[in-house]
Amino acid sequence: MATAEMPAPRRTANPARWRRRRRGAAIAVLVLAAALALVWPRLRSYATLAASYGAHVACTCHYIGGRPLKDCRHDFERGMGVVTLSADEPARRVTARYLFLARQSATLADGAGCLLEPWRG
Numbered sequence: 216m217a218t219a220e221m222p223a224p225r226r227t228a229n230p231a232r233w234r235r236r237r238r239g240a241a242i243a244v245l246v247l248a249a250a251l252a253l254v255w256p257r258l259r260s261y262a263t264l265a266a267s268y269g270a271h272v273a274c275t276c277h278y279i280g281g282r283p284l285k286d287c288r289h290d291f292e293r294g295m296g297v298v299t300l301s302a303d304e305p306a307r308r309v310t311a312r313y314l315f316l317a318r319q320s321a322t323l324a325d326g327a328g329c330l331l332e333p334w335r336g
Contacts, residue, residue, distance in 0.1 A: 262316035269311035274329035
């Protein structure tokens with residue numbers, strides 16, 4: 216007579232284990248949110264500074280130096296690769312964006328060079 220193997224019993228979900236996992240995930244999310252809240256103002260100020268620097272350098276390069284806007288990226292400091300540039304030729308304005316965090320424009324003013332627009336906080 217052949218013996219049929221019995222299937223292994225299925226493990227049931229352990230409610231206490233799932234509660235611990237949910238609690239651990241909630242604590243991790245709270246720690247991450249607190250860290251982001253502490254770092255966000257500094258990150259935002261660095262982004263505004265980078266966008267302002269990029270707008271001023273690109274405006275000077277493009278309108279005073281007469282170079283194409285895409286060629287002006289070579290004048291940036293190291294680490295400025297995430298700054299994107301766009302030009303408004305009729306207004307003689309260059310806008311620089313640092314990811315999704317900051318945007319700044321510089322406009323060529325007669326006799327004054329490239330001037331940054333005031334910050335909007």
